[in-house]
Amino acid sequence: MTAHDRALHGGSLLWGIKASLLDYVRGMGDGTVEASGGASVTDVGIRFPSGSDSPEPGSLAFRGAVTLTAHGGMLHVTIADPAIVETSTGWALEIVDPHDASRRMAFATIAGFDGRRATGTALTHDGADLFFGPYQRGTAIDDPSIID
Template sequence: MSAGALVWGIKASLLGYVRGMSDGVVEAAGGAEATEGGFRFPAIGAGAFRGSVTLTGHHGMMRVVVADPAIVETEEGWAVEIADPDDRAVRLRFATIAAFDGRQASGTALTAEGADLFFGPYTAGTALDDPRIGD
């Protein structure tokens, strides 16, 4: 899996919701950049990418960080892992991927661990935007 970057919208409806809040902020950092297709995370190795997207709002009550994503092969298929927001040295399985051809994912859905980051509005199995690997 060679790539220049992971391009991923995370969840377009969530980003729209956060951006629509009076105090909502969507911030890319650490090498990640906002693009028309979502966010571009530069590659740092096979299937691993750097950068973060932080969603904040609700007067400090909401803070979700998606950092250093990776597409990894698992016993069940494919998954998206991110750095655990509480300890970036720990990997958290954020989403499952139903199919992945080395470039384009499809059927991306939150895991229970990923859903826990949202404290309620999303559950395991909630559909996410599908990531793709490109330039």
């Protein structure tokens, strides 16, 4: 069964986003990591269930959102409806654009994807901009994987 078949038949995306970031937010007095829309927070990351509508043919779409909030709301980042998308230069991890829900943005590049696990996942310029400064384009983030 291919990754696309697994996703269509109930596979989920398991993704830690960036473990050190989640730990930082959880360690703040007012920090929260909240899942919604079918996503759930687990001990090893966020589980996003398969989605019905892929943004591109051949891509793997997932649904749900996670919102990171801290510093009295100064940190407020939502990552929603991730998708692993094949591009002309390899693979990308896309999310709904938090500034325009009608658009998608490339959040991270993926150096390799074997149909089950991504490797070499790193923030794009747009992905880094969501965090207002502590990360730059190319910052390594947790590699997502598809689980049954």
